Amino acid sequence: MPDRPILVFDVNETLLDLDSLAPVFEDIFDDPAALRDWFAQLILYSQTLTISGIDSDFPSLAAGTLRMLGQIRNIQISQAQIADLAAAIASMPAHADAASALQQLRDAGFRMVTLTNSPKGSGPTALDRSGLASFFEASFSVQPSGRFKPAPQTYRLVCDGLGVEPRDLCLVACHVWDTIGLQAMGGKGALVTHGVNAPLHVTGVPVPDLVAPTLTQLSRDIMAAWA
Template sequence: MPDRTDFSTIVFDVNETLLDIATLEPFFDRVFGNAAVLREWFPELILYSQTVTLSGLYAPFGDLAGGVLRMVGDNRNIAIQDSDVSELKSLIGSMPAHADVTPALTKLRDAGFTLVTLTNSAPSPAPTPLEKAGIAALFDHHFSVAEVGHFKPHPSTYQMVADRLGVDVSSLCMVACHIWDTIGAQSVGCRGAFIARPHNSILHVPGVPEPDYTSHDLAKLADQIIQAQKLTE
């Protein structure tokens, strides 16, 4: 853990970091007869979001989610219906928050940090997924990569947040359960905080930045950040 903190804004990933994608398992169990296919579909969704960005392309995250669902279905010789795609999109927009989210956000707000979200998902009409989860009001701002037309971890996504807030990227700390997200943020000068949700681990490779903070519990991760801030007071 670093011995000090010089950032004032904490940027949260949304899907899986704050909202529990495990609640999608019954859908995958119904469609594929195997709830574990969720863990095939979601990494593929991330892979192809990054692929379109590297290729200079862009499509809304929800459209990619449906397309990847159909692709996984083709791979498994299961016909995906339009109604299946619609159901998945609806479920994605209604995922609950993890139990440790509200306590962690409350601690960080009380400690004086600015809290914002940065999601690969496109903006949605009210009630938004975070509003449905009951945590939207705990944040000061909400940002979507749709504004720059690139998915995380493209550098422009993190720079966009800094620009919109009128701060330097070094004033940001990215919180995510996806190590590719913290790596991307740290590569442009942000701090990185990793929450180890199930099926997510740190990548240990020489020359690749590891998170400044890490925990299996978001409230404990918040405690680490707050304690580091106190060391500078």
């Protein structure tokens, strides 16, 4: 493989445990599995707005998607429930092996940044609260581009911010649509499945350069691939 890339980590679900939101959905829908339905719709409509050229922000879209899911299931969503979801998102904990995996990569000399659909706020982010922020030299939000991942403009923000080209980056994510986004621009992709995702095998579609079930294993594979 080529010279070692700069690692660009997705945040939500990749580093932070999305399943920690399940109690919110159990309280609202009496169904913790509704979390996955909501998240799939959130990603679908973030990409729909990007393709359609309609501006929005991730928190507004998360709330709107929750209301939509409530309407589908004949449940009235209150402002308090939307606030509960927002608070839970802002305090998502790190995956149990995230800190040790990042420590290994940092000790091995890898440069690491984050790129998230979530906007930057005035206070601490979920990444800050999780204790992982210090591992990264920079944290990027897609917000300045007016688009959500996997739009090329979002990855270009990272390139411009670091003064590099897509080929110099490796997108580390739990979502294959995210790795595809950077790989389509000539970058690399590393997929951590966390037991809920998998590569997409379709002719002509780039598959991740590396695939592993945990961050621990993926960090070892990254170090082996780009020693």
